[in-house]
Amino acid sequence: MELLKSGNFQAQKRGVRVVTYDKPFYKKQDMQDLQNIREYIQETFVERGTRTTKKQLLSSKEKEVWTCECGKTNDIGVYCSGCGQDIYGFKQNEMKPADVDNYVGQKIGLISEYVE
Ligand SMILES: [Zn+2]
Numbered sequence: 001m002e003l004l005k006s007g008n009f010q011a012q013k014r015g016v017r018v019v020t021y022d023k024p025f026y027k028k029q030d031m032q033d034l035q036n037i038r039e040y041i042q043e044t045f046v047e048r049g050t051r052t053t054k055k056q057l058l059s060s061k062e063k064e065v066w067t068c069e070c071g072k073t074n075d076i077g078v079y080c081s082g083c084g085q086d087i088y089g090f091k092q093n094e095m096k097p098a099d100v101d102n103y104v105g106q107k108i109g110l111i112s113e114y115v116e
Pocket residue numbers: 068069070071072080081082083084085
């Protein structure tokens with residue numbers, strides 16, 4: 001939580017990774033803690049790039065694109081061709097908030113089954 005609340009994006013990314021580390025054992029309170037962390041991650045990691053539309057060559061239709069913090073414009077759903085980050089500011093090899101959200105959700109489910 002300290003890393004996530006640091007306000008420093010690189011430290012927050014480390015925090016996202018740390019959330020997936022396992023503890024040797026879990027107590028009931030951990031479920032609430034994990035749920036709080038999960039909600040905090042959902043609120044904290046928002047799109048850092050901006051979505052816009054672009055006129056297409058030889059077509060009247062506009063295409064949705066996103067513009068990265070570094071200034072490059074990319075297709076939706078692909079990593080930036082300039083700096084390799086996605087719209088949330090994460091690189092391909094980095095743990096993504098959405099993956100961690102999913103993982104923590106499963107972990108909470110498991111703890112609730114096994115912890116009295
Ligand atoms: Zn970029």
